[in-house]
Amino acid sequence: xxxxxxxxxxxxxxxxxxxxxxxxxxxxxxxxxxxxxxxxxxxxxxxxxxxxxxxxxxxxxxxxxxxxxxxxxxxxxxxxxxxxxxxxxxxxxxxxxxxxxxxxxxxxxxxxxxxxxxxxxxxxxxxxxxxxxxxxxxxxxxxxxxxxxxxxxxxxxxxxxxx
Numbered sequence: 001x002x003x004x005x006x007x008x009x010x011x012x013x014x015x016x017x018x019x020x021x022x023x024x025x026x027x028x029x030x031x032x033x034x035x036x037x038x039x040x041x042x043x044x045x046x047x048x049x050x051x052x053x054x055x056x057x058x059x060x061x062x063x064x065x066x067x068x069x070x071x072x073x074x075x076x077x078x079x080x081x082x083x084x085x086x087x088x089x090x091x092x093x094x095x096x097x098x099x100x101x102x103x104x105x106x107x108x109x110x111x112x113x114x115x116x117x118x119x120x121x122x123x124x125x126x127x128x129x130x131x132x133x134x135x136x137x138x139x140x141x142x143x144x145x146x147x148x149x150x151x152x153x154x155x156x157x158x159x160x161x162x163x
Contacts (some may be wrong), residue, residue, distance in 0.1 A: 008081050011035065012107045013100040019111040036104055039087075039097065043104035052109035053116045057125050065110075066132065067102040075132040076106045084133065 014035055018028035022160045032040045046052065049066040065076040067083075075084050082088070091097035109115040120128065 003120045008092060008099055008103070009079075012081055012103060015029050015104070015111055019108070022111075022113050024108075024112060031106075032104075036098060039099065039101045039104055042101040043108055046101065046105040047109045047112065047114050050114075050116060052105055052114070053118055054110075054126070055118045055120055057120050057122050060125075062122070062125065064129070064132070065106045067113075069102060073132060074102045075129075076102060078103075078106055078110070093107050 015032060018024065018031050020028075029040075031045070036043070046067060046069070050088060053065045053066040053068070056062070057064075065078055067074045067076055069085065074083055076083050081099065081103050083092075083100050084098050085102055086099065087100040088103070092100055092103075106115075108162075
């Protein structure tokens with residue numbers, strides 16, 4: 001199995017072409033739904049729930065994207081493009097899907113400016129990266145359809161979506 005990263009990136013770049021001035025029109029949504037199918041709908045739900053996070057590490061300025069999914073937090077490499085989810089391994093890598101919902105959500109949130117920015121010190125970079133890469137990473141404390149929020153993995157504080 002191998003993934004054509006160029007093909008996946010080209011498909012994700014379609015999002016850039018339909019998002020104008022930080023807005024997504026009904027026509028744009030229809031185009032993306034046609035391109036990505038049900039994965040687009042699931043990705044849009046993630047964006048609306050505030051599940052996309054951009055971590056900026058200081059003072060280096062390194063950036064890592066995280067999408068909070070149903071089971072855990074997924075590390076996204078937007079330039080590769082790559083995601084740690086099962087759908088990426090099972091569907092994107094064998095060519096049966098253009099991208100997973102997490103990659104679509106990250107790109108969509110980035111273009112729309114609908115993501116949470118988390119600033120962390122460079123000292124925490126290695127620890128967080130190791131945590132995000134774990135296959136058995138910390139699960140969410142509440143399901144996506146349950147009122148409330150998600151727990152931040154390091155503080156235990158509730159994190160509420162603005163939507």
